Every structure is written in structure tokens, then in C-alpha cells.
Amino acid sequence: MTTISCNVDLIEALTPTVNRVLxxxxxxxxFASGQYLQLCLSESDKRPFSIASIPGQSQLELHIGGAVADPYASQALAHLMQQHQLQQPVQAEIGLGNAQFRADSERPLILLAGGTGFSYIYSIAQAIAAARLDRPVFMYWGVREHSALYHADIMQAWAAQNSKYRFIPVIQNPDDSWQGRSGMVHEAVLNDFVSLEAYDIYVAGPFAMAGVVRSAFIEQGAQREHMFADAFAYI
Ligand SMILES: Cc1cc2nc3c(=O)[nH]c(=O)nc-3n(C[C@H](O)[C@H](O)[C@H](O)COP(=O)(O)OP(=O)(O)OC[C@H]3O[C@@H](n4cnc5c(N)ncnc54)[C@H](O)[C@@H]3O)c2cc1C
Structure with a gap:
């Protein structure tokens, strides 16, 4: 873990409650793809955010927010905005977490994101494509409303690069125009795979989702040592 100083280059809205920060x-x-940083709001107030970018890119990308506006994200964002306006850097601890992408495995992959857990999965999906890995990858992204699928176009383009890559968006409360998958995202995975035994599984999202995924996936054959999620350390 290293503490670094960063300039805040950009803060832009991806949805009414989620912002992209560069x-x-x-x-x-x-850092490794799939790790997170802690934004230091003060000496004692440090908040984890997954790094959406991959090593080697000049900027670090964060996706901050959630379906419901909450102080965890809004206070972090207020700090970033203030430092941006003052043209002052922010401090961050980088290279944190144990759920980074394991490129040396030969197993097929399931990437599972709930809401802004997408940030973590996005980094891993980019690392897979950059390394031109030719393993089956099933990328599921669950959100409450259609408007929260802020990078669906990017993920569709990602999936189009390799016939072994699949992008499956899942909307919890779809409107009548939605023709894709609906319901809770982990249930879509449970419906699609008779057994999860063969897969490396990467998970990020609300803690409640991570808890349900851990137990339900293991019941469906997933091997705990092949399931990766930093949220598991918090629940
Ligand atoms: C290491 C770490 C990294 C973090 N990184 C970030 C980050 O990069 N950005 C950030 O803003 N916050 C981050 N957080 C905080 C927190 O994880 C997010 O605020 C949270 O995931 C936001 O969820 P959401 O509101 O987007 O999801 P929601 O909109 O609440 O849920 C999205 C989907 O998840 C599934 N889901 C939700 N609840 C349940 C449930 N009870 N059971 C089953 N499925 C469910 C559903 O399919 C739902 O549609 C991080 C926390 C930690 C510990």
C-alpha cells in the first residue's frame, strides 16, 4: 500500500446519483486490476473505491455513488469537488484488496457486478481484453433501473471483440420497453449455470448482495477459493 497525491482532473455525472472521477x-x-484505493477525507476518514481503470493508464478512474444518494459517496464527492475547485490534490492509499484479477488461471470466468460494483468488474473486463485472453467470460451487471446501466454501450463493444465474451445486463425493476433479463442479478447467474464448480467468480456490489452470492453460489457448486470479492472481508 502506498499513499499518493492526485490531481482531480474530471468529475462528471454518469447518472443522477453516480459520478465518474478521473x-x-x-x-x-x-496496483493490480481489481484492486481499490482509499480516498483520504481526513487522517481518520478513509473510504474505499474500486479502481475502474487498469494499470498502465495515465489516469485513475473511479465511479462514485449508488442507486440511492448516501453520505458515503456524497461526502467523498464533495471532498473531490472542493479540491478540484481549489486546484489542490487529494490523498489516496492505493494497491488495496485481495480480490485482484488472477490472469494465470485457465478457468472460465463469471464477473458479477451489482450497481457501482461495476467499477471493479469493468477494470477486470478491460484487463482480460488488453491481455487478449481467450477464455469464456460471462459478465453480469445488475441494476435497479435501466438508467443505471451507464456503460452498457462500452460493455456491448467489449463483448463484440471476442466470441467468448458475453455481457448480460439484468434490470431489477424494468419498464415495459426492456427486452433483456430482469430480476436480481445473482438469480440470473443461478438460472444460467447448472453448476458453478468450473468457474473463477469475481463479485462486487452492495454487501447484502455479496452475502447472498457467497452462500447461494457455493450451494450451486462454486469453490470458495475461486470466488473473489473484497466485500467478503466486510460481511
Ligand atoms: C472494497 C470496496 C470498494 C467499493 N467501491 C465502491 C465504488 O467504486 N463506488 C462506490 O460508489 N461505492 C463503492 N463501495 C461502497 C459500496 O459497495 C457501494 O456503495 C454499493 O455497492 C453501491 O451499490 P448500488 O447502490 O450501486 O447497488 P444497488 O442499486 O442497491 O443494487 C444493484 C443490484 O445489486 C443486487 N442487489 C442489491 N441488493 C441485493 C440484495 N439484498 N440481495 C441480492 N441482490 C441484491 C440487485 O441485482 C440490484 O439490482 C465500495 C465498498 C468497498 C468495501
Whole structure:
């Protein structure tokens, strides 16, 4: 873990409650795809956010927010906006977490995101494509409303690169125009795979979702040592 200073280059709305933030570190940074950073609001107030970008990119990308506006995200965002306006850097601890992408495995993959858990999965999906990995990848992204699928176009383009990559958006409360999958995202996975035994499974999203996924997936054959989620350490 290293503490770094970063310029806040951009804060832009992806949805009414989720913002995309781009940071430029003042020094070279070391992290693995799927790790997170802690934004230091003060010496004692540090908040984890998954890094949506991949190593080697000049900027660090974050997706901050959720379906419901809450102080966890809004206070972090207020700090970023203030430092941006003052043209002052923010401090972050980087290279955190144990749920980083394991590129050396030969197993097929399930990537499962709930809401802004997408940030973590997006980094891994980009790392897979950058390494031109030719393994089956099933990327599920569950959101409450259609409007929360802020990077659906990017993920459709990602899936189009390789016939082994699949992108499956799942909307919890769809309107009549939605023709895709609906319901809770983990249930879509449980419906699609008779057994999860063969898969490396990467998970990020609300803690309640991570808890349900851990037990329900293991019941359907998933091997705990092949399930990766930093949320598991918190629940
Ligand atoms: C290491 C770490 C990294 C984090 N990174 C970020 C980050 O990058 N950005 C950020 O804003 N916050 C982050 N957080 C905080 C927190 O994880 C998010 O605020 C949270 O995931 C936001 O969820 P949401 O509101 O987007 O999802 P929601 O809109 O609440 O849910 C999305 C989908 O998840 C599923 N789901 C939700 N609840 C349940 C349930 N009870 N049972 C089963 N399925 C359910 C459903 O399919 C639902 O449609 C992080 C926390 C930790 C510990």
C-alpha cells in the first residue's frame, strides 16, 4: 500500500446519483486490476473505491455513488469537488484488496457486478481484453433501473471483440420497453449455470448482495477459493 497525491482532473455525472472521477497521480502508481484505493477525507476518514481503470493508464478512474444518494459517496464527492475547485490534490492509499484479477488461471470466468460494483468488474473486463485472453467470460451487471446501466454501450463493444465474451445486463425493476433479463442479478447467474464448480467468480456490489452470492453460489457448486470479492472481508 502506498499513499499518493492526485490531481482531480474530471468529475462528471454518469447518472443522477453516480459520478465518474478521473485522477492523475503525481507519481507512478502500482496496483493490480481489481484492486481499490482509499480516498483520504481526513487522517481518520478513509473510504474505499474500486479502481475502474487498469494499470498502465495515465489516469485513475473511479465511479462514485449508488442507486440511492448516501453520505458515503456524497461526502467523498464533495471532498473531490472542493479540491478540484481549489486546484489542490487529494490523498489516496492505493494497491488495496485481495480480490485482484488472477490472469494465470485457465478457468472460465463469471464477473458479477451489482450497481457501482461495476467499477471493479469493468477494470477486470478491460484487463482480460488488453491481455487478449481467450477464455469464456460471462459478465453480469445488475441494476435497479435501466438508467443505471451507464456503460452498457462500452460493455456491448467489449463483448463484440471476442466470441467468448458475453455481457448480460439484468434490470431489477424494468419498464415495459426492456427486452433483456430482469430480476436480481445473482438469480440470473443461478438460472444460467447448472453448476458453478468450473468457474473463477469475481463479485462486487452492495454487501447484502455479496452475502447472498457467497452462500447461494457455493450451494450451486462454486469453490470458495475461486470466488473473489473484497466485500467478503466486510460481511
Ligand atoms: C472494497 C470496496 C470498494 C467499493 N467501491 C465502491 C465504488 O467504486 N463506488 C462506490 O460508489 N461505492 C463503492 N463501495 C461502497 C459500496 O459497495 C457501494 O456503495 C454499493 O455497492 C453501491 O451499490 P448500488 O447502490 O450501486 O447497488 P444497488 O442499486 O442497491 O443494487 C444493484 C443490484 O445489486 C443486487 N442487489 C442489491 N441488493 C441485493 C440484495 N439484498 N440481495 C441480492 N441482490 C441484491 C440487485 O441485482 C440490484 O439490482 C465500495 C465498498 C468497498 C468495501
Amino acid at each position: 485522477l492523475t497521480p503525481a507519481q507512478p502508481v502500482s
